[in-house]
Amino acid sequence: MPAIILPMTREDILKRMEDVQSLPTLPPIVSKLNEMVNDQEVTASRLGKIIEKDQVLTAKLLKMVNSSFFGFPQRISTIPNALVLLGFNVIKTLIVTSSIFEVMQASDVKLFEHSLGCAAAAGIIARRRGIKNPEEVSTAGLIHDLGKIVMRAEFPEEYDRILAAARERRISVREVEEEIVGMGHGEIGGLLASRWNLPESLVLPVRFHHTPERAGDHKKIAAIVHFSDILVRAVGYGSGGDPWVPPLDHGAWERIKFGKREAEEILMELEEKLAELQNFTVDIS
Amino acid sequence: MQRIPIKFAAAGMILEKEAMTPEGQVLCGAGTELTAELILRLEKQGVAVLTVQGHPVTLPGEKSLPERLKELDSRFSRVKGDPVLRAIKKLIARMWILQERGEEALQALEKQGKL
Numbered sequence: 001m002p003a004i005i006l007p008m009t010r011e012d013i014l015k016r017m018e019d020v021q022s023l024p025t026l027p028p029i030v031s032k033l034n035e036m037v038n039d040q041e042v043t044a045s046r047l048g049k050i051i052e053k054d055q056v057l058t059a060k061l062l063k064m065v066n067s068s069f070f071g072f073p074q075r076i077s078t079i080p081n082a083l084v085l086l087g088f089n090v091i092k093t094l095i096v097t098s099s100i101f102e103v104m105q106a107s108d109v110k111l112f113e114h115s116l117g118c119a120a121a122a123g124i125i126a127r128r129r130g131i132k133n134p135e136e137v138s139t140a141g142l143i144h145d146l147g148k149i150v151m152r153a154e155f156p157e158e159y160d161r162i163l164a165a166a167r168e169r170r171i172s173v174r175e176v177e178e179e180i181v182g183m184g185h186g187e188i189g190g191l192l193a194s195r196w197n198l199p200e201s202l203v204l205p206v207r208f209h210h211t212p213e214r215a216g217d218h219k220k221i222a223a224i225v226h227f228s229d230i231l232v233r234a235v236g237y238g239s240g241g242d243p244w245v246p247p248l249d250h251g252a253w254e255r256i257k258f259g260k261r262e263a264e265e266i267l268m269e270l271e272e273k274l275a276e277l278q279n280f281t282v283d284i285s
Numbered sequence: 286m287q288r289i290p291i292k293f294a295a296a297g298m299i300l301e302k303e304a305m306t307p308e309g310q311v312l313c314g315a316g317t318e319l320t321a322e323l324i325l326r327l328e329k330q331g332v333a334v335l336t337v338q339g340h341p342v343t344l345p346g347e348k349s350l351p352e353r354l355k356e357l358d359s360r361f362s363r364v365k366g367d368p369v370l371r372a373i374k375k376l377i378a379r380m381w382i383l384q385e386r387g388e389e390a391l392q393a394l395e396k397q398g399k400l
């Protein structure tokens with residue numbers, strides 16, 4: 001077996017992440033929205049009006065929030081409505097990541113499908129577990145492999161070599177990352193998410209989706225994302241870079257576990273959603 | 286049961302689920318047998334996908350059931366020791382067999398101990 005030497009260490013990555021070029025920086029609208037949200041007086045309708053000034057962004061957001069991976073029961077027709085019904089965190093994350101997903105849809109459609117599928121599964125389970133804002137859990141599912149997107153965009157050669165090594169040795173991408181880089185895509189994604197000032201309820205599940213019992217106050221959401229990742233891989237929808245169903249964390253399973261009957265229902269619901277997602281794209285053409 | 290884009294629909298197929306417009310308006314119920322005229326009408330009303338009984342068409346790029354089951358097995362090959370994941374895998378296999386071959390085929394396989 002050939003030795004794989006990657007000129008990449010944890011420090012390299014951290015340093016290069018400081019100055020991530022190929023990933024979109026925060027659209028100016030986000031910092032403006034952030035300021036406004038800190039102001040108690042601001043209403044969803046005022047925030048919504050600001051977003052709606054950007055028609056392209058508005059159309060994209062409405063397409064996302066009405067897509068089947070959110071599975072919101074009624075049609076959402078305006079941004080103020082979306083803000084009230086789904087919450088600011090969801091809308092903000094969609095704004096921040098919309099251009100990333102556009103890029104990903106073109107460059108790695110399998111990872112894109114994996115992300116949408118995970119979002120769909122996370123929403124289904126979150127609703128069944130009575131989580132307050134299931135769309136936020138869907139959003140965590142949507143961005144859980146953000147770290148892989150960053151690696152692919154920022155370190156394309158290295159990432160290709162990681163994928164190749166995983167293929168050759170028939171192990172998971174995550175194992176290769178840990179071994180060669182000493183840093184997994186969870187940590188990388190979590191770093192970026194916290195740099196964007198996303199809330200902990202999104203940052204921690206992203207960071208710890210493979211080790212969900214370390215997710216502090218958000219272990220349950222992390223457990224749902226962890227299991228959703230397993231489930232979309234299990235049914236073979238999209239690809240996270242390798243074909244394996246990853247190991248299940250049994251601590252996480254205890255938090256969300258279900259019996260045979262419910263598992264059947266969840267699988268059926270998921271199949272339905274995934275079939276609807278077949279034709280989903282993030283661009284608005 | 287199979288979900289098919291409407292352009293693959295043909296007369297004689299039977300709806301497993303009601304046909305709906307993208308807005309969610311129900312146009313005809315489960316159990317309806319498709320005719321050429323009906324298909325045309327549904328298409329005009331914007332119906333894109335139908336769920337029909339059995340597995341009447343092989344869609345482009347679609348894998349056969351045995352192939353899908355084989356791949357399912359291989360995806361789970363690194364977590365064979367986990368009882369929860371083993372159960373999930375079995376449920377997925379059952380769901381697919383049921384959808385494509387129906388209840389009797391599933392029971393037959395179970396009797397033979399093949400699941």
Ligand SMILES: [Fe+2]
Nearest residue numbers: 144145185209
């Ligand atoms: Fe992952």
Ligand SMILES: [Fe+2]
Nearest residue numbers: 144145229240
């Ligand atoms: Fe994943």
